Amino acid sequence: MNMKNCRNLFLAAAVLVAASSCSDKVQVKGTLAGAPDAQVIVKQLSGNTLVALDTLKTDASGAYSCKIDVPKGQPQFVYLFKGDTKIASLLLQKGDKVKVVSDTLGKYSVEGSEESGKLRQVEEDFAAFMDRFTADAAAGDNAAASKDYIDYYRSRTRYIMENSKSLTAIPVLYQKINDGFPVFSQATDAILFQNVHDSLMTVYPESKYVGNLKKEAERRFNIFNLSQRIKDTKESSYPDLNLPGVDGTKVTLSEVDSKAVLVYFWQAADAAQKMFNQDVLMPLYKEYHPKGLEIYSVSLDTDKGAWASAVKSQNLPWINVCDGLGAASMAAVLYNISRGLPVAYLIVDGNLSPDVIKTDKDLHRVIASRL
Numbered sequence: 001m002n003m004k005n006c007r008n009l010f011l012a013a014a015v016l017v018a019a020s021s022c023s024d025k026v027q028v029k030g031t032l033a034g035a036p037d038a039q040v041i042v043k044q045l046s047g048n049t050l051v052a053l054d055t056l057k058t059d060a061s062g063a064y065s066c067k068i069d070v071p072k073g074q075p076q077f078v079y080l081f082k083g084d085t086k087i088a089s090l091l092l093q094k095g096d097k098v099k100v101v102s103d104t105l106g107k108y109s110v111e112g113s114e115e116s117g118k119l120r121q122v123e124e125d126f127a128a129f130m131d132r133f134t135a136d137a138a139a140g141d142n143a144a145a146s147k148d149y150i151d152y153y154r155s156r157t158r159y160i161m162e163n164s165k166s167l168t169a170i171p172v173l174y175q176k177i178n179d180g181f182p183v184f185s186q187a188t189d190a191i192l193f194q195n196v197h198d199s200l201m202t203v204y205p206e207s208k209y210v211g212n213l214k215k216e217a218e219r220r221f222n223i224f225n226l227s228q229r230i231k232d233t234k235e236s237s238y239p240d241l242n243l244p245g246v247d248g249t250k251v252t253l254s255e256v257d258s259k260a261v262l263v264y265f266w267q268a269a270d271a272a273q274k275m276f277n278q279d280v281l282m283p284l285y286k287e288y289h290p291k292g293l294e295i296y297s298v299s300l301d302t303d304k305g306a307w308a309s310a311v312k313s314q315n316l317p318w319i320n321v322c323d324g325l326g327a328a329s330m331a332a333v334l335y336n337i338s339r340g341l342p343v344a345y346l347i348v349d350g351n352l353s354p355d356v357i358k359t360d361k362d363l364h365r366v367i368a369s370r371l
Helices: 003-023 114-138 142-162 169-173 187-201 208-232 271-291 304-313 330-334 360-370
Strands: 025-032 039-046 049-057 063-069 076-082 085-092 097-102 108-111 176-178 242-244 250-252 260-266 293-299 319-322 343-348
Touching: 025 076, 025 085, 039 063, 049 063, 063 076, 076 097, 085 097, 085 108, 085 114, 108 114, 114 142, 114 169, 142 169, 142 187, 169 187, 169 208, 187 208, 208 330, 242 319, 250 319, 260 271, 260 360, 271 293, 271 360, 304 319, 343 360
Parallel strands: 025 097, 260 293, 293 319
Antiparallel strands: 025 063, 039 049, 039 076, 076 085, 097 108, 242 250, 260 343
């Protein structure tokens, strides 16, 4: 083979590589009405956060364009912003040729991307529901607000079942009325999460979004299975826990043989809470442990090494457990730990005490009255 042929083959290969590389990009052409020389920020969903990919500038007519990497089989959630206002939500697939027309208030239309059209409708449906629900709740019409929620929940369940192979099912699963009220908040909703994951795996096995959904499905199934076990344990008046101690050995709350057990939630990462151990809990333990008090201390840290070091350095003599899942721990879910730490509950003679414990004074008062 002569040098000329070699050079031609090399050039042909280079052209093929370049074409292949270009083919992974989706071009988005947009117009932002009434906004010449404005900035448009392009963000991509990564995990639970939006990561900025690029900042564009509109021309005199408000037009802009960009190219987004979209590997085959891995559609991407991409969002366009003007300042803090979202002006378009896109779900891009390889081969899409997208045209977006937006205004500065966030209303937009999209062409050339079927999944982006579905995503737009999903967001519009949610916004319409929230308007109805918020208005009825503000008016004090709880019956109407409840009906709004039930109707929407049923409609979203139908959507998920009918679109289980569309990635637009994922944002539907994660919709929230507020931070403490997900639309899909029932324990049995774990089945929906798992079904959507299984369906999407047949279409997008390499998608990072499907991978994250698997983790959420597993977390919800753990909650579901645990709640079923608690429901079946009728003799217990409190949620039982079975968590690993510093040495990895699991300790079951219901097996702690003491008249009174203080279930104490804290974080070693917080210096003030470590001081609470020394200044409040240690004297309390020394005084009441001989009278029948045990402390079942549940750390909601994600760094188990730092937690274990804190337990050892402070010589904490009571039961110390941690699963390293932080706020996602089954213990936090079961005991509804949504407010600031530390939080304490008292179990006396196998029953959860109704006493409210908010301060260290409450702690002393309640324990003294029970022992």
